Amino acid sequence: MQQLGIVDNTAKPTSPLLQTLVDNRTTLVNVAARIIGCHSRAEDVVQDAFLRLSKLQEITLPLAAQVGYVFKIVRNLAIDHYRKQAMEQKYIGNEEEGFNVAVDGDTPESTNLNWEIIETIDAALSQLPDRTRYAFEMYRLHGVQQKDIARELGVSPTLVNFMIRDALIHCRKTIDDERT
Incomplete structure (x- = not known):
């Protein structure tokens, strides 16, 4: 059969x-x-x-x-x-998670926008006192601990914390002002 x-x-x-x-x-x-x-x-x-x-x-x-x-x-x-x-x-x-994956190559527009933000932050940091700018850059960019920055500057760690906070607030305010 x-x-x-x-x-x-x-x-x-x-x-x-x-x-x-x-x-x-x-x-x-x-x-x-x-x-x-x-x-x-x-x-x-x-x-x-x-x-x-x-x-x-x-x-x-x-x-x-x-x-x-x-x-x-x-x-x-x-x-x-x-x-x-x-x-x-x-x-x-799952398939939906693939929609949230970051793309490796930025678009020219996003690259330009990022550079504009970096330039705005640089300009905002240049408006700060030298000691505040130094504390912010050492902590945020170089990863130095606040107690080490305080020792180097001859100030208290609490003051370093306030300087970093003030610099961050100033940068955010400058970026917000730039966007409006």
């Missing part, structure tokens, strides 16, 4: 393990679905089990052992599938 392109669905599998899988297919799918959490993926797991069992050499086991063996194969494949799925979800984001 297969020569005519007609598949005979009533044919019995030749292996007792395959027959056990076919006989318990619905239960096996339900077992895999409980592990994976998806009925259609559980169907895929049972199909994978069928393919693996079809490649095995003839194994002679008692009937109870055949059922246990087939269930264990499906269970292990379902667990593997679940772990793979969990790992993929951990390292691969």
Whole structure:
């Protein structure tokens, strides 16, 4: 019948393990679905089990052992599938997350805007007293700790904190004034 392109669905599998899988297919799918959490993926797991069992050499086991063996194969494949799925979800984001990814190459407009902001900040910093500008640049640009800046300038760390805060407020105000 297969020569005519007609598949005979009533044919019995030749292996007792395959027959056990076919006989318990619905239960096996339900077992895999409980592990994976998806009925259609559980169907895929049972199909994978069928393919693996079809490649095995003839194994002679008692009937109870055949059922246990087939269930264990499906269970292990379902667990593997679940772990793979969990790992993929951990390292691969969903499609919507891709919309929020920053583009490597800036547009000419954004580059120009960034340079304008930097020039505005530079002009704002030049309006500050030298000591305040120095404290701000050392802290914000070079990452020097405030206590080290205070020691170098001969002032208290609290005063350095206020100088950095004042410089930041002045820069923000200058940028806001520039935009309006």
